[in-house]
Amino acid sequence: QSHLLVIIIFITTLLTPITTNNTSPQPWNILSNDNFAGKLTSASSSVEAAAIDFGHVTKILPSAVLNPSSVQDIIDLIKLSFDSQSSFPIAARGHGHSFRGQAAAKDGVVVNMRSMVNEDRGIKVSRTGLYADVDTAWLWIEVLNKTLELGLTPVSWTDYLYLTIGGTLSNGGISGQTSRYGPQISNVLELDVITGKGEIATCSNDTNSDLFYAALGGLGQFGIITRARIKLELAPKRAKWLRFLYTDFSEFTRDQERLISETDGLHFLEGSVMLDHGPPDNWRSTYYPPSDHLRIVSMIKRYRVIYCLEVAKYYDETSQHSVNEEIEKLSESLNYVRGFVYEKDVTYIDFLNRVRTGELNLKSKGQWDVPHPWLNLFVPKSQISRFDYGVFKGIILRNNITTGPLLVYPMKRIMWNDQMSTAIPEEDVFYAVGFLRSAEFDNWEAYDKENMEVLKFCEDAKMDVIQYLPYHASQEGWVRHFGPMWNTFVERKYRYDPKMILSPGQNIFR
Ligand code: FAD
Numbered sequence: 001q002s003h004l005l006v007i008i009i010f011i012t013t014l015l016t017p018i019t020t021n022n023t024s025p026q027p028w029n030i031l032s033n034d035n036f037a038g039k040l041t042s043a044s045s046s047v048e049a050a051a052i053d054f055g056h057v058t059k060i061l062p063s064a065v066l067n068p069s070s071v072q073d074i075i076d077l078i079k080l081s082f083d084s085q086s087s088f089p090i091a092a093r094g095h096g097h098s099f100r101g102q103a104a105a106k107d108g109v110v111v112n113m114r115s116m117v118n119e120d121r122g123i124k125v126s127r128t129g130l131y132a133d134v135d136t137a138w139l140w141i142e143v144l145n146k147t148l149e150l151g152l153t154p155v156s157w158t159d160y161l162y163l164t165i166g167g168t169l170s171n172g173g174i175s176g177q178t179s180r181y182g183p184q185i186s187n188v189l190e191l192d193v194i195t196g197k198g199e200i201a202t203c204s205n206d207t208n209s210d211l212f213y214a215a216l217g218g219l220g221q222f223g224i225i226t227r228a229r230i231k232l233e234l235a236p237k238r239a240k241w242l243r244f245l246y247t248d249f250s251e252f253t254r255d256q257e258r259l260i261s262e263t264d265g266l267h268f269l270e271g272s273v274m275l276d277h278g279p280p281d282n283w284r285s286t287y288y289p290p291s292d293h294l295r296i297v298s299m300i301k302r303y304r305v306i307y308c309l310e311v312a313k314y315y316d317e318t319s320q321h322s323v324n325e326e327i328e329k330l331s332e333s334l335n336y337v338r339g340f341v342y343e344k345d346v347t348y349i350d351f352l353n354r355v356r357t358g359e360l361n362l363k364s365k366g367q368w369d370v371p372h373p374w375l376n377l378f379v380p381k382s383q384i385s386r387f388d389y390g391v392f393k394g395i396i397l398r399n400n401i402t403t404g405p406l407l408v409y410p411m412k413r414i415m416w417n418d419q420m421s422t423a424i425p426e427e428d429v430f431y432a433v434g435f436l437r438s439a440e441f442d443n444w445e446a447y448d449k450e451n452m453e454v455l456k457f458c459e460d461a462k463m464d465v466i467q468y469l470p471y472h473a474s475q476e477g478w479v480r481h482f483g484p485m486w487n488t489f490v491e492r493k494y495r496y497d498p499k500m501i502l503s504p505g506q507n508i509f510r
Contacts, residue, residue, distance in 0.1 A: 031064060035076050040066050040109070050110040055099030056371040057444055060505060062105045063088075067115035071192070071200065071226045074111055078224070079198030081109075081501050089504040092224045094164030095139065099374050100471040102219070103167075104505035111224065113137040113166055125150050130232045131189055136166030136225045141353060143230070148349065153235035156181040159270075159284070160355040165228050170220045170503075171469055172422045174411070174432055176268035176310065179260035182415035185216040185422065187231045193223035196497025200226070209419070214492040217422030219470075220503030221489075222496040236314035239267070239351035240327050241344045243287065244309045244336035245274075247299065249388045251335040252307040256410050257381070257429060259311070266330075268312035268351075273392050273406040276300045283358045283367075283438065284405045288342060299337070305392050307408075309336065312351060362438075371444035373437050375451040376468040381410065381429040383463040390457050399450050407434035421489065423466050423482050432468065471507075478508050 031040055041047075046065040052058070068074050074092075081087040089108030096103055104110065114137050116122070122135035123146045130152070134143055140154070141161035147153050157175045158168055169191075173184025181187060190204040193215050203212035214222040246252035252271065259269055274280060280288050280296040288296060300306050311330070315323040331341055346354075362368040379387050396402050410431050416424055424430065435454075437447045458465040472478045479486050493500070493509060500509045 030077075030080060033080070036066065036073070039068060039073060039115075040064050040077075046112075047110075050093060050096075050112065051104065052096075053099065053101060053103060054097040054372055055101070055374070056369065056441075057099070057373060057448070058101035058104065060101045060104035060106050062091075062110040063107050064109050066109050066111045068111060068113075069115065069118075071116075071194070074224055074226065075194055075198050075200055077109060077111065078194055078196065078501065082196065082198050082499055087499045087501050090501050091503050091505055092166060092220055094137065094167030095162060097163050097167065098505075099372055099469065101505045101507075102471075102503070106504065108504065113164060113224075116226075117142075123147075125152060125232070127152065132230050132232055134165055134228050134230055136164060136169065136228055138165055139163060140165065140168070141356075144349065144352065147232055148235055151235055152232040153348070154184075154187065154230050155233050156184045156187045157352055158184070160359070161353055162356070162359070165230070166225045169216060169225060169228060170218060172217050174468070176270040176312065176409065178411045178415065178432075179269050179409075180265075180267060183411075183422070185420055186415055186417060188216065188228050189231060190227075190229035191215055191225050192227035193225050195223040196499060196501045204229075210492070211496060213417065213419035214421055214496060216417075216420040218492075219421070219506045219508065221421075221506065221508060222492055223502065236267075236348050237316040238320075238345060238347055239312045239314050240323055241312045241346055241351055242310070242327065242331075243342045244311075244331075244334055245296065245299070245340035246307040246309065246336050247303045248335075249307060249392075250385065252309060253384055253410070253431075255309060255334050255336075260410055260412060260429070266311045267314045268310075270310045270407060270409040272308045272310065273396075273408060274300055274306045274308055275396070275402065275406070276304060277403045282403070282405050283362050284355055284436070285358055287344070292342075296340070299340070304397060309334070314348060367438065371439040371441060373439055373444045373447040373451060374469070375435040375437075375454060377433045377454075377458070378425050378466045378468050379431045379433050379458075380425040380427040380464055381431065382427060383458075383461075383465070384408075384410075384431050386461060386463065387431075387433070387458070387465075390461065391454050395450065395453050395457060399453075401446055401450060402435065402437065404438055405434070405436040407432065407436065421485075421492075422468075423470075423485060425464055425466055473507070475508065475510075 042064045047062055050065050051061045066077055089105045091103050091105035092111045092113050093103040094113050116137040124133045125147055139162050156177050158173050159175050168184050192202050194200045201208050215225055279293050408431055410429050413428050439447050470481055482489050
């Protein structure tokens with residue numbers, strides 16, 4: 001019966017006409033609504049800013065932008081849309097660091113979540129409970145700074161910390177900590193969510209659990225998350241941060257997989273691909289000693305593609321005596337090219353915030369606000385060698401246009417909860433692969449074409465690769481993306497956002 005319901009829902013969805021200016025409700029009609037006085041604006045500077053994102057490849061204009069000062073403002077707005085005969089689209093916008101208009105609301109209202117940030121409230125830390133209650137408009141760097149004041153820290157991170165809590169929880173939130181702690185969505189104890197009906201609910205694993213798991217990785221489809229309770233641990237003081245270079249992909253992945261299988265091992269593990277495109281560093285980090293650049297580059301020239309294993313071990317006063325010994329043991333056990341190991345000893349916060357320097361550097365050169373045709377994938381472990389051969393050593397070398405960071409590192413399925421909305425591969429271990437490209441306004445399409453080529457290669461080879469931070473141009477793509485989870489995704493949409501109001505920029509429902 002439930003299968004039939006989903007089919008009916010699906011067909012209805014396909015038949016629902018795309019909202020046009022003629023039939024759409026008029027968000028501008030509510031501009032004069034007293035509830036939103038001074039908060040809702042159609043000023044061109046506001047709507048223009050809300051129309052673009054970090055990707056700089058889309059421009060999707062809303063009719064208005066809401067700058068809420070309270071949760072009630074957001075409830076009022078969603079209710080207004082839900083109760084009206086013809087609803088208008090609404091999208092929460094965190095820090096707008098999507099790549100493809102995911103936080104946009106064409107002809108609707110973008111909710112500028114950052115206007116909720118208020119120094120006096122929004123982050124409450126419980127030392128005894130080891131958690132922080134956080135308004136989701138805060139950036140992860142802001143939460144880190146607050147919790148560190150009490151010697152505590154969240155455990156799971158993204159590489160870059162200037163993203164909102166709500167934005168990353170709507171996707172997953174992954175980094176080198178994911179193999180040990182799980183993604184950020186596995187480290188949340190409770191949420192407050194305003195559904196597409198304008199109803200607010202507190203949810204957790206025990207209360208309203210369906211909504212809780214729907215919202216985690218839910219691409220903003222089921223509600224606007226306004227509060228998250230995030231797990232904390234005692235903060236370490238420093239990190240040993242190491243890189244090992246490999247010329248052999250199977251040695252590289254074998255070492256990565258062994259290290260993530262060790263339960264009490266490293267706190268962070270990533271990896272990247274290095275190609276012959278000038279100095280070994282890239283915008284994301286300046287790491288290698290300049291005196292070694294030449295020998296690294298000549299190794300890349302010789303092998304054309306080499307790999308870098310990147311790990312970190314945290315420590316503090318109590319563990320500082322053993323950490324060097326552990327690092328030494330680790331180095332001995334790995335099959336990297338001898339002589340190509342690099343080590344840094346940095347503060348915990350400098351380690352977590354390592355991408356910031358690169359950002360500021362690019363900003364100073366006017367190279368931050370440029371097109372970013374990124375592609376992020378989850379590749380099953382059984383397919384990663386084929387991927388290396390066909391993509392890194394195939395498509396990428398052949399086209400010879402990809403520069404920027406190219407990440408490849410494994411994570412364990414067991415650290416994810418099946419009920420969460422993020423789609424991940426079936427295998428116990430899968431790899432996150434990220435093509436973090438920077439382009440020019442007149443050449444980004446070449447990179448996008450290469451992305452399509454990579455996706456087609458994976459599809460033709462039936463590799464069961466799934467996009468992370470996904471973009472699909474058609475609903476058919478989304479059905480394939482979610483696979484067996486699609487029915488649940490549709491059922492949840494009808495349960496929590498039956499009028500299809502929320503986050504239309506994801507392009508999943510019309
Ligand atoms: P936005 O782009 O504003 O929104 C993203 C989506 O979430 C939209 O659909 C929006 O409607 C919805 N949304 C936003 N807030 C809420 C809310 N409160 N409730 C419900 N829905 C909401 N990701 C990783 O996992 N790991 C990384 O290491 C990583 N590094 C990155 C580095 C850079 C430089 C950039 C630009 C992005 C990176 N990302 C990474 C991707 C990032 O996590 C996502 O793009 C994330 O969505 C950005 O957060 P945001 O606050 O800018 O969200």
